[in-house]
Every structure is written in C-alpha cells, then in structure tokens.
Amino acid sequence: MRPAVAKSGGVLASLYRQRGLVSVLVVRELKARYRGTFLGYLWSLLNPLLLLGVYTAVFTFVIPARVALPVPYPLFLFTGLLPWLFVSGTLLDAAVVLLDNGPLLKKVVAAPEVFPAVTVLSHLVHHLLALPVLLAGMALAAGLGLMRFPWTVVLLPVALLLWVVAVGGLTLAVASLAVHFRDLKDLLHNVLNLTFFLTPIIYSLESIPVPLLVKVVKVNPFTPLIRVYQDVVLMGRLPSLRLWLAAVVVALVFWLVGAFIFARLRETIAETV
Amino acid sequence: MSTPAAVRLEGVSKRYPSLTRRGRLHSFKGALLRGELWRVQQEHEGFLALSDVDLDVARGETVAVIGPNGSGKSTMLKLVAGILRPSQGSVVVNGRVTALIELGAGFHPEISGRDNAIVNGMMLGLSRAEVLHRLPEIVEFSGIGAFIDEPVKTYSSGMYIRLGFSVAVVVEPDVLVVDEILAVGDEAFAHRCLDRIATLQRQGTAILLVSHDLGLVQHVAQRALYLRQGSPVLVGPAGSVVARYRSDVASEEAGEEAQGGKGRRWGNGAVRMDGVDLVDASGRALRMLSNGESAAVRIAYTVREPQEDFVFGVAINREDGSHIFGTNTELDGWRPERLAGSGEITLEFPRLELAPGRYLLDAAVHSKAGLAYDYACEVLAFTVTAPVGWPGCYAPRHRWAPRGPVMSPPSG
Numbered sequence: 177m178r179p180a181v182a183k184s185g186g187v188l189a190s191l192y193r194q195r196g197l198v199s200v201l202v203v204r205e206l207k208a209r210y211r212g213t214f215l216g217y218l219w220s221l222l223n224p225l226l227l228l229g230v231y232t233a234v235f236t237f238v239i240p241a242r243v244a245l246p247v248p249y250p251l252f253l254f255t256g257l258l259p260w261l262f263v264s265g266t267l268l269d270a271a272v273v274l275l276d277n278g279p280l281l282k283k284v285v286a287a288p289e290v291f292p293a294v295t296v297l298s299h300l301v302h303h304l305l306a307l308p309v310l311l312a313g314m315a316l317a318a319g320l321g322l323m324r325f326p327w328t329v330v331l332l333p334v335a336l337l338l339w340v341v342a343v344g345g346l347t348l349a350v351a352s353l354a355v356h357f358r359d360l361k362d363l364l365h366n367v368l369n370l371t372f373f374l375t376p377i378i379y380s381l382e383s384i385p386v387p388l389l390v391k392v393v394k395v396n397p398f399t400p401l402i403r404v405y406q407d408v409v410l411m412g413r414l415p416s417l418r419l420w421l422a423a424v425v426v427a428l429v430f431w432l433v434g435a436f437i438f439a440r441l442r443e444t445i446a447e448t449v
Numbered sequence: 450m451s452t453p454a455a456v457r458l459e460g461v462s463k464r465y466p467s468l469t470r471r472g473r474l475h476s477f478k479g480a481l482l483r484g485e486l487w488r489v490q491q492e493h494e495g496f497l498a499l500s501d502v503d504l505d506v507a508r509g510e511t512v513a514v515i516g517p518n519g520s521g522k523s524t525m526l527k528l529v530a531g532i533l534r535p536s537q538g539s540v541v542v543n544g545r546v547t548a549l550i551e552l553g554a555g556f557h558p559e560i561s562g563r564d565n566a567i568v569n570g571m572m573l574g575l576s577r578a579e580v581l582h583r584l585p586e587i588v589e590f591s592g593i594g595a596f597i598d599e600p601v602k603t604y605s606s607g608m609y610i611r612l613g614f615s616v617a618v619v620v621e622p623d624v625l626v627v628d629e630i631l632a633v634g635d636e637a638f639a640h641r642c643l644d645r646i647a648t649l650q651r652q653g654t655a656i657l658l659v660s661h662d663l664g665l666v667q668h669v670a671q672r673a674l675y676l677r678q679g680s681p682v683l684v685g686p687a688g689s690v691v692a693r694y695r696s697d698v699a700s701e702e703a704g705e706e707a708q709g710g711k712g713r714r715w716g717n718g719a720v721r722m723d724g725v726d727l728v729d730a731s732g733r734a735l736r737m738l739s740n741g742e743s744a745a746v747r748i749a750y751t752v753r754e755p756q757e758d759f760v761f762g763v764a765i766n767r768e769d770g771s772h773i774f775g776t777n778t779e780l781d782g783w784r785p786e787r788l789a790g791s792g793e794i795t796l797e798f799p800r801l802e803l804a805p806g807r808y809l810l811d812a813a814v815h816s817k818a819g820l821a822y823d824y825a826c827e828v829l830a831f832t833v834t835a836p837v838g839w840p841g842c843y844a845p846r847h848r849w850a851p852r853g854p855v856m857s858p859p860s861g
Contacts (some may be wrong), residue, residue: 182604196571196576197571197572199570200571200577204557204564204568207560207564208557208559208560231577235674246662263560275553278708279551279554279555280554280555281532281717282527282532282550282554283531283548283550283551283554284532284548284555284572284573285530285546285572285573286555358458438785443534444466446527447465447466447533
C-alpha cells in the first residue's frame with residue numbers, strides 16, 4: 177500500500193487537473209442557490225445574523241455572560257460563528273453530496289473527489305461573502321472607540337487556509353463514509369452540536385471558571401483553530417507559537433486522515449451510491 | 450492487425466460487495482458496535498456480476514452486448530467507461546471514452562440548458578473553451594432553440610434527453626459506450642441519433658452498445674457478445690449471435706410454459722402422453738420455425754388400460770387465449786380400433802402458414818364423449834418467424850399484382 181501522503185497528493189493532483197470543472201461546478205452551485213431568490217446574498221447572511229442576534233440577546237439580557245473581553249461581545253460571537261458555520265455547513269452538505277450526485281457518479285464518468293471539493297469551495301465563498309459584514313462591524317466599533325481595529329487581520333488568509341485544510345480533510349472523510357453509512361448524517365448532526373458548545377465561540381477560554389472544563393475545551397481540536405482565527409481577525413494579537421503549531425497540526429492531521437479514508441473508499445463509491 | 454484495439458478486456462470479472470447482507474444498508478452505529486468498520490473493504494464475498502470476459506473492439510467497429518436482464522451488460526459498459534473498476538482482469542481503453550448510460554444524467558434543474566451543457570461537456574472531458582466552441586452545434590442538433598437559456602426544470606422529458614445526447618455526441622469520442630438509450634425519444638430523434646452514430650462509425654469511433662432491440666443490434670453492430678448470468682456465451686458476427694440468443698429465449702419460454710402448464714393438465718390417466726413435440730421433417734424438436742415451413746406435432750403415449758374408444762386432438766392458440774386452429778382424429782374421420790402398449794402419433798402440416806409470433810399448443814387424448822384420459826393445455830410454446838411482421842395469425846403465401854407501372858417491386 178502506498179503511504180497516505182502520496183494518496184492525499186493524489187486527491188489534490190486530481191482536483192488540480194479538473195480545476196476547470198470544479199470552478200464551473202462551484203459557479204453552478206452558487207447560481208442554483210441564488211437563482212430565483214430575491215437578494216440571494218442577503219439570504220446567505222441571514223443564518224449567521226440570526227444566530228448572532230439570538231445569542232447576543234440571550235447572553236446580554238437573559239443570562240449575562242461573565243466574559244471579560246476587550247472587544248464588544250457581539251463581534252466576538254460573530255467572529256467565532258463564521259468559521260463554525262463554515263465547518264458545520266460544509267460537513268452537513270458533505271454527508272449527502274455524493275449521494276446527491278449519484279447519477280453523475282454512476283451514469284457519467286466523474287471523479288468523486290470533485291464533489292466534496294465543490295462543497296468546501298462554495299461554503300468558502302459564503303464565508304468570504306459574510307466577512308465584509310464582520311469587518312464593517314469592527315470598523316464601526318473602532319470608530320466608536322469601543323475597540324482598536326486589529327492590524328493582525330492581514331493574517332486572515334493564513335488562519336482561513338488552516339480552516340480550509342482541516343475542513344477539506346473532514347469533508348473527504350464524511351463524504352466517503354456517508355456513502356457506506358447512511359446514518360452518518362444523524363450522528364454528525366449531534367456531534368457538531370456538542371462540539372459547538374465545546375468550542376470557545378459563545379464564551380472565551382479565559383472566562384471558563386472550572387479548570388477541568390478548560391482542559392476539556394482545550395482537547396477539542398477545533399479550539400486552536402478558532403482561537404487562531406479570533407486572535408488574528410478580532411483580538412489584534414499574534415497567537416503564540418504553541419497555538420500556531422497546535423492549529424497547524426490539527427489541520428494537517430484532519431487533512432491526512434480524511435484524504436486517507438477517501439482514497440481507501442474511493443473505488444467503492446460509484447458502485448455504492 | 451497492427452492497429453491497437455480501441456478497447457481490450459482480458460479476463461475481466463466484477464464482483465459487487467453484498468451491501469444488503471443483513472437485509473439493510475450498513476449503519477455507522479451498527480458498524481461501530483460490531484467492530485466492522487472496515488468490512489466494506491473485503492471484496493471476496495458478494496455478487497459476481499461479470500466473470501471472465503475477453504473482448505477486443507477495433508477502431509471504427511461496433512460491438513453489441515446482448516443477453517437477458519441481469520446478465521451483466523450494464524456492468525460491462527460501466528467497466529469500459531471507467532465508472533467501475535474490474536475485480537479481476539484488465540480493461541484497456543485507448544482514447545477518450547464517452548458513456549451514454551443515461552441521457553442528461555446530472556443536469557441541474559435550476560440552471561439553464563446552456564450552463565448544464567457546459568458542465569456536462571466538461572464532465573465528458575472537454576475544456577470550457579471547447580464546449581463553448583461546440584455550443585452552437587449542440588443547440589442546433591438538440592433542436593432546443595431559444596429554450597437553451599431557460600432552466601432545464603422547464604424542459605419536457607424529450608428536450609432533456611435531446612440535450613443530453615447532443616452534448617455527448619459532439620464530444621467526438623474515440624470510444625462510445627451506449628446503454629439502451631435509443632429506446633427513448635421520438636421516432637425522428639431516434640433516426641437522427643442513428644445517423645449520428647453512423648457518422649461516428651465512419652470517423653473511427655469504437656462503439657460498445659447494449660440493446661434489447663435485436664433488430665437494431667443487427668442493423669448497427671458488426672459483432673455481438675452474448676452474456677448470460679455474467680458469463681460470455683458467444684462472441685461473433687452480430688447476425689449469428691442474435692440468432693443464438695433468440696433461439697435460447699424461445700426455448701426457455703417454452704420450458705417455462707411446460708412447467709407452468711402442468712397445473713392445467715388433467716385426465717384419468719388411462720392413457721398418458723409422455724411427450725408432445727413440434728418436430729421438423731427429420732424428426733428434430735423445434736421451438737422456432739419460419740412461416741410456411743413444414744412441421745409436425747408428435748405425441749408419444751403409453752397406455753395403462755387398453756382402450757377402444759379414443760380420440761387424439763391438437764389445438765393451436767395465441768398467447769391471449771384465442772383459438773387459431775384445432776382438430777382431432779374423430780373430426781378428420783379416423784375411427785379408433787384398439788390402443789394398447791406405447792406408441793406415437795403425428796399430426797403433419799406440410800405448410801404451417803402462421804403469421805409471425807408466439808403460439809401455444811394443447812394436446813389431448815380423450816374418449817369420443819369427452820372423458821379426458823390425458824388433457825394438457827399449453828404443453829408447448831413455439832415461435833413463428835417471417836421476413837415481414839404481418840399482423841394477424843394467418844399468413845398464407847401471397848403476391849401483389851398491380852396493373853401497369855404504378856409501383857416497383859421490392860428489391861432483392
């Protein structure tokens with residue numbers, strides 16, 4: 177058996193060869209999603225804004241959060257929500273993407289890795305489309321003197337790249353496993369819900385009062401990823417070397433494991449979907 | 450033969466893992482509980498869909514794959530198309546392969562025909578620029594016209610299929626794999642498809658075709674492969690392979706009928722028919738004969754209780770139960786004397802002028818009063834063929850004689 181690295185390279189090389197098809201399919205996905213919906217772009221913002229509103233209301237008025245933050249709480253929340261919605265949205269789509277494209281896999285010669293890639297990239301586009309709202313909010317808060325506008329935001333592409341690598345690996349794994357295990361989607365839903373609350377999104381790591389809980393949250397592989405993102409995009413501080421390293425390791429492990437699982441199951445996809 | 454084959458299959462087998470081994474699709478929960486997460490990897494159990502197929506297809510050659518449902522035809526096409534990998538053996542395809550397995554597969558309903566054509570064309574291996582270059586041809590061939598910019602959810606099923614076919618054929622593949630798609634679409638479009646296939650044949654495209662339309666197979670393909678339960682039965686010139694397949698099908702139907710007919714057999718058993726056969730002049734059993742050929746019904750019998758009152762009868766019926774012909778020894782004036790031991794009686798037809806189609810035969814031996822010794826309904830099925838599909842059930846020798854040069858006689 178070839179080593180996993182070569183196989184993950186295989187997926188990337190195949191996607192690069194078919195970059196034309198992938199980009200056309202991403203455009204098709206976006207067109208299909210927004211066609212016929214008035215103000216389609218605003219719809220894609222509705223979900224994060226709605227969540228933002230609900231959580232802000234709950235943790236400001238109902239259960240005032242004891243989160244000591246140098247930035248307004250809604251901005252902190254929004255910064256965490258955006259990458260989280262990227263990962264959860266992508267993975268939930270990943271669980272059905274190969275089944276939905278079954279006719280193409282079975283009736284037309286199509287490389288299966290194309291479809292998870294399209295899922296990741298179209299969700300990345302949604303993410304990028306939502307970013308201006310966050311940046312505008314930050315600019316507004318900075319203008320009002322509530323915070324300093326973080327210069328570290330120039331490192332956003334690096335933080336985002338880590339997310340894309342991690343999400344890409346998870347998507348490959350979920351997509352190929354979901355072909356064989358049809359109940360993966362239900363399981364995934366629960367796992368994502370649990371992980372959401374174990375990730376410092378609605379709270380910051382510093383505000384957890386119980387040391388044991390801090391440890392649990394730190395073990396969550398999404399924690400370093402989201403902390404790098406929050407530090408760079410909102411907090412205006414450079415993550416420590418340890419934090420960077422943790423995030424890079426998580427991203428690479430997710431990618432390698434995902435690409436390995438996908439490569440092992442790849443041949444069985446067309447005959448199983 | 451210096452030119453390499455366009456398609457070469459050597460010892461190809463395909464085994465599908467049995468997904469429904471426990472009657473249900475795998476569940477992740479179940480897999481975790483049983484510790485069988487990697488079970489899907491093991492391929493030595495399962496259903497053998499295709500076994501040990503060898504086939505070469507030359508450039509410009511068309512080979513048809515025929516056989517009953519479930520004989521592995523589609524699996525074979527998918528292996529050639531590269532959708533599936535063989536479990537054993539090798540599949541080598543030289544050049545670009547296009548699969549017409551389901552037309553318009555993967556069209557997205559919400560986006561326009563134009564965008565769908567671009568995506569489909571790219572899936573078939575063209576670059577975006579190449580598809581755009583051929584788009585006018587696609588639109589022209591499909592006859593979709595201004596609808597090309599409408600979302601395909603507004604298309605009729607015919608338009609959908611026409612667009613799918615048009616995209617697939619402008620790709621100009623080196624190898625074309627066609628699965629039973631010419632059965633869809635209207636007559637006019639089917640003709641255009643056949644025209645286009647003929648053009649591709651001239652251009653040197655190797656074509657592998659699955660069809661249940663045996664007439665089409667003989668018309669389009671030079672050679673045919675006959676598969677049965679995944680194994681090759683015969684490869685050879687299309688005409689002779691089709692003939693073999695037809696005769697197998699006819700004898701199977703007859704066999705089923707003989708079994709199914711057992712419930713519709715009655716009598717007191719005083720005389721028993723051991724065998725009822727349709728035979729040719731040399732006494733060989735027939736399941737199939739040409740219109741106007743000679744044939745005979747041969748009844749072999751054994752007598753348990755010697756009889757002096759007996760009548761042998763034969764009837765020919767259509768599958769819908771309508772009577773075509775019936776006679777018995779009494780009607781034809783034969784008087785019974787004494788029946789004992791065992792023997793044979795034959796009803797000869799010098800010319801059996803039945804219209805083409807399938808017929809069922811009843812045979813009986815009974816008393817003059819109608820007491821059945823052995824009465825077998827639908828004991829035998831046979832098929833009559835004819836060069837022309839005359840309707841009805843009677844097709845005598847006939848000739849047209851127009852006065853004056855108003856018509857020309859058929860050629861050949």
